[in-house]
Amino acid sequence: MLTDQAKRLEDLIGELAKRRDLWRRTEDDARASGAPAPVLDRVQESLAALSATQKSVEKRRAEMLAMQDKVTRELALVDDAVSRLTAYRQQTVGKILVRDSHPVWAMDLSGRTRGRLVAHVRDEFQSDARDLRDYAVENGPRLALHLMVFLVLAALFRSGRSRARRIVEQEATLEQATRVFQLPYSSAFLLAALMTGWIQPALPEMGRQAISLIALVPVLRVVRAYMHPGFVAGLYAFAGFFVTDRIRFFCSPSPVLEQLLFLGEMSAGCLLMAWVLRPARLGKVELSEAAVVALRRIGIAARILFAAFAVALVTGACGFMQLGRLLGGGALSAVYGALGLYASVRASQGLVAYGLRTRALRRLRMVEFSRELIERRMNRVLVLAAVLTWFALVLSRLELAVPTLALVESILAIPIAPGTELSLTFGKVLAFAVTVYVAWLLSRFVRFALHEDVLPRLSLARGVDYAVTTILTYVVLIGGFLVALGALGLDLNRASLLAGALGVGVGFGLQNVVNNFVSGLILLLERPMQVGDTVQIGDLTGVVTRIGIRSSTLRTGQGSEVIVPNGIFISERVTNWTLSDQMRRIDLSLGVGYGADPERVLAILVEVAQAHPNVLPLPAPTALLRGFGQSTLDFQLSAWTNQPEGWVQVRSELGISILRRLQAEGIEIPYPQQDVHVRTLPKA
Incomplete structure (x- = not known):
């Protein structure tokens, strides 16, 4: 942005210099021709105005350049800080097998030491509290926006409570999806907490921890509404772990206190997982078939957690706290993230189910006739987003996010055809494939929206809706393909020249294809036949089921589907028995x-x-x-x-x-x- 402004100022200075030269020549010509004094005075006034304007613009340019230099230095400092932080994190990860704390048997727990540790924790807590208070003073509008989002969501969930009951009476299958409306404030706080990263990206860590602590109650209430009673005790146990983990975070300035709390967490985690895996307890719980499948998955997860807690307990007790935090803390973070995302997905699915049945959206034909399909697709997107978010959280907690991104970037940068002018890489090919796939999805949505909602509301002649839908679908696909070529790194200007050069040679070999393509456009625009018409070509009679861009399909009375090139419909005699009517x-x-x-x-x-x-x-x-x-x-x-x-x-x-x-x-x-x-x- 600063660079663009500086360039505009530079261009303006050049333009002013050209005008000054022009007025100077005008002044010389006027003096040489003996022009009257008023004319000379007017020329001199213009020159003075141009000089003043040029000085002002040059001053502004100097200020802009100084600001640009300052920003450049600040960016360099930021890049240096990021590089140092990345190096430190890599160095820390590389030292996970180095003892960084005292073993349990060598801890100094004397009274003087305990007092000094408590005082240190108190000072750090007060410092973080001051940072949070300063943030609140400087970012009042963001906090107000976040609060407004929560209030709007709470009002939405609360107002939809009675409506959700009526929906369940009409569709009993939606009973689970609408349970979140019985917990309006918990559901609203969950969704508002998910938006913290977007609304308040610079929120201090203490504020984030406070929000996560407050969100614990909504998570418990929402998850409990969908959980079998036999698993509620384990849910509350993990809630206790979460609170202890937050306390351990606030005690992190004191390594001894933090280590003791961590060992207590890991010991309790091992006991909890042993209790969960106890066969006698599981035998007393009556479960449905779906719950049995879920129980098997919980058993696998419990065994993994037990192993992680046990290893973290041993390594932490021996003084290898970095490795212990990585294993034990990562396992707990994975569980916390899964519970929070599960509750958020449930709340979002409830909103989707409710929203698709509101009066405003029911007016849309595609919602009225394809509600179940839309709801199923949206729920699938929510689940996919939650799974990807969970994986990102786990990788970040295990300090594997940066190495994973670096590995992915290195793989995407591998050249496919080295030495060629096109310089293809796996990343460009993947971008090409993704762009084409997105264009295909967009074309399907455009076809769906036009066919279900837009075109039925218009008074169109028969066949116009099919022609419009087909043409727009191909426009979206062709546009997506051109964008994909750009993502592939192909210069579209050079591509057009290449296409023109090859067009002549290829045209001779693909005359029929081009003929059929043009004939398909003629069929769509002129509409001599439409989908559903009964046509006869020679001895072939059938119903038109599809008009494509290259060929069309006829379904004969024998049940066979005949693919007919579009050029035949234009060049040969075609009898349409149902063009103007069905008689x-x-x-x-x-x-x-x-x-x-x-x-x-x-x-x-x-x-x-x-x-x-x-x-x-x-x-x-x-x-x-x-x-x-x-x-x-x-x-x-x-x-x-x-x-x-x-x-x-x-x-x-x-x-x-x-x-x-x-x-x-x-x-x-x-x-x-x-x-x-x-x-x-x-x-x-």
């Missing part, structure tokens, strides 16, 4: 004997057609005497039906009904006869 005429020919009354036959044919439920009254059925055959009077029945796909069945039913009616009327349908005269030859 189709049925022609049925028959012959009766010469002894029948023609007028009666015509009346019978019309009556049978009018009695059929799938024959339209308008246009009315007609019967005609078409001619005289060798042994029959030839008639034709013409009737209209609105069954473009089932017209063959209608014609068959009409034929059966006509045959039965003629038989009932005693009218004969002759079959071709031929007299054969046999002449016997005389015997020789």
